[in-house]
Amino acid sequence: MLLALDRISVLPGQTLVLRDVDWDEFEALLEELGEHRSSRIAYYGQQLEIMAPLPEHEIDKELVGDLVKALLEELDIEFSPLGSTTFKNKFLGLGLEPDSCFYIQNEAKVRGLKRWDTTIDPPPDLALEVDLTSRTHLDIYAQLGVPEVWRFKRRQLEIHCLEQGEYRQREVSSIFPDFDLREIIPAYLQRIDQEGRNKTIKAFRIWVKSHIDAKN
Template sequence: MLLELNQLIVKAGHQLLIKDVSWPAYKGILAELGDNRSSRIGYSQGMLEIMAPLPEHEVAKVIIGDLVKVLLEELDLEFWSLGSTTFDKESMDAGVEPDDCFYIQNEARIRGKDRINLETDPPPDLAIEIDITSRTRFNNYQALRVPELWRWNGSKLEINVLLNGKYV
């Protein structure tokens, strides 16, 4: 018996992990689920994660994203906010959809692009993850070399900076 994606139900605040997923299968799942969905997808070395956020997750995402925008505007820095865009790179066997993300230092390099290809384009300069129902794993962001990762756990904002391939 084969299971189809439309048979899966992931309740808000929960996650589904599927192991031994190939890169082509991951890309096929992304295509089948499409862009107009409420779930978030993560992929790392054969492990696929499907998460369904809670309303409190979305509220925190908007507040922190707005804070970043205000800070960048006050600092008079050009930026491009790409929300929960899917970023993946086959050569690193990793893919992630941050809750929010920003191009700041590399904004000019990707300005106006309809598609970001991490094989040739830089990753976002800042990714934001809301870890209210599950904890963000560093491995995908490290593999994709995202310079800065902010994580909110509901009471504390943790700012992680990539140094020598590891977050501190």
């Protein structure tokens, strides 16, 4: 039997790897870890990774999520933010927790759901990863069928779109094709550092509205 997790400490910025973890053990460990925690998990090939994020990782994760929400709201697009919800597939032997994720195109299909079954329900349309520790598992996302993954490395945005089962890095998001988000989001993250969150989010909303008006 695996070592009890209450005897293990994972320091911020570090990853604990447990090998030869079968599905039942994985489920038991998830139960032991609980839902209210800052750590993230990835499970594949009977290997479980438990990652403890750094404080700056959590800050950027929240700020990027706020910008995405503001963009969707100004575009009047219904969405469902699921944060770091655990997505798992017993048939594939996979499990993953993104830093943040959103149902957008498929929002209506999961509206009101409290539990997700990836063998039946669609995956989130967009997953966000703030990659300070090189922990993004694009291969797992691909097998789960997540259409788009945004990966932030040193506050630079990479947009990965799923095409024929593999991710291709693209200049423009397939969800927001009219916005140069690779330039805009890092710029507004930097602006938050200088001017504060609320002021910057308001300015971002104004910019989005002006961009929409210019397109119409």
